[in-house]
Amino acid sequence: MLKEVTATRYITPLREGGSLPGLVEADDLGTYVLKFRGAGQGRKTLVAEVVCGELARRLGLRVPGLVTVALDPVLGLGEPDEQVQELLKGSGGPNLGMDFLSGALGFDPLAFEVSAEDAGRIVWFDALVNNVDRSWRNPNLLMWHGDLWLIDHGATMIWHHNWPGADASAARPYDASDHALRPFAPDITAAAARLAPQITEELLAEVTAVVPDAWLTGEPGFDTPDDLRRAYAGPLLARAAGVHDRINGLEGPR
Template sequence: MLPEVTATRYVTPLREGGSLPGIVEADDLGTYVMKFTGAGQGRKTLVAEVVCGQLARGLGLRVPELAVIELDPVIGRGEPDPEVQALLKASGGLNLAMDFLPGALGFDPLAFETDPAEAGRVVWFDALVGNVDRSWRNPNLLVWHGQLWLIDHGATMIWHHNWPTAAAAAGRAYDASDHVLASFAPDIAAAAAELAPRVTEELLTAVVSDVPDEWLEGEPGFDGPDAVRRAYVDVLLERAAGIGGRITLGERSAEKPSQAPEWVRVRLDGRAGKK
């Protein structure tokens, strides 16, 4: 069960994110990055954050601590930005909070090196959850105290936006050609050998139990929140078994060239030449 806190002050919006997350203070004296149920992407973004964040942590990857945070829309009355005020008013009740990492820097692959083992673990995890938002365009990685931290998993598990496609998604490949860590020679085989056996039914069941019922209720085709949780377990368990062999790295084909900038392509070419 995730800890529960109550928002006491809205500090400032983070306009880098499409869902307009914000920094808030809470009654436990903590400072958090808050994602809102009233944002355009809706509650499934928050479900993805919980499932992926807790799963990553269970696999030994670094992710900010998560909490559910109660929001009283009244705290938005003094907010001068009408867009933010509307978001706060639309998000009364339970939202998602991530521990704010003070002084963390956005990951820059030209300024920060990582080794093939860690790069492999991150790429393998992103393949498992189908993360389409860890590219050179938008790394969604932070460097804090000299270590990589994974953030922003709202654009994962695309299949949960259309559950009838989930069975097919379980066997889908993952193209990591434009992944921000592709140029660090990620050791996918080692990552798969290490992490795949750890993605057990027990771990996944514990992970999905952290999602609040109210974010899962009313899902078409399901009898209730527990049935939705079971669906997440089934898809992720099947993907974990074989995703390591379905990850594409390196330059894309001539029919589908990489959209990465030149420095990424040069580094990829250099890595390939050393093999």
């Protein structure tokens, strides 16, 4: 289970991306980037953030800590932006919080170096979860205390937007031609040898168990949250063994 906290102060919206995340303080004295259940794709985005974030962490990649944040919409009454006001009103209850990495810098491939090994691990992971939002235009990578951190996994596992076609969607190749780490000659072979054996039914059951029931209940075609958890695990397990052979776009000049 994710740690549960309650938002005590809404600080400001973070006007980056389409989901309008906000910065909040919580009753554990932590500061979190809040992803709202009432935004964009709603709770599916939160599920993707948890499954991919917790999976990445267990594979040894750096991801900000995740918590569930209970939100009282009245915290945003002083926010003058009507769009943000509506977002707050529609997001009462449990939302997703990510540790705020104060002072972190956005990743710039011209300013920072990444080893072929580390680049390979991240590209392989992105291929596994079919992350379409790690391009050079929008890396969703941060440099913090000299280390590379992964953020924003809401645009992953696109098959969960159409469960009847999930198996076919999950079998598709991964296009890495625009990946932010392509210039660093990612060592996909080494990454696959190291990471693929770790993707087991047990690991995926552990990761999907972290997702709150409230974000899984009521999904059409699934009787229980656990049924849906198994549906999330299935494509990832099937994809892990051979996705390294289906990563396209790394060939040629960088």
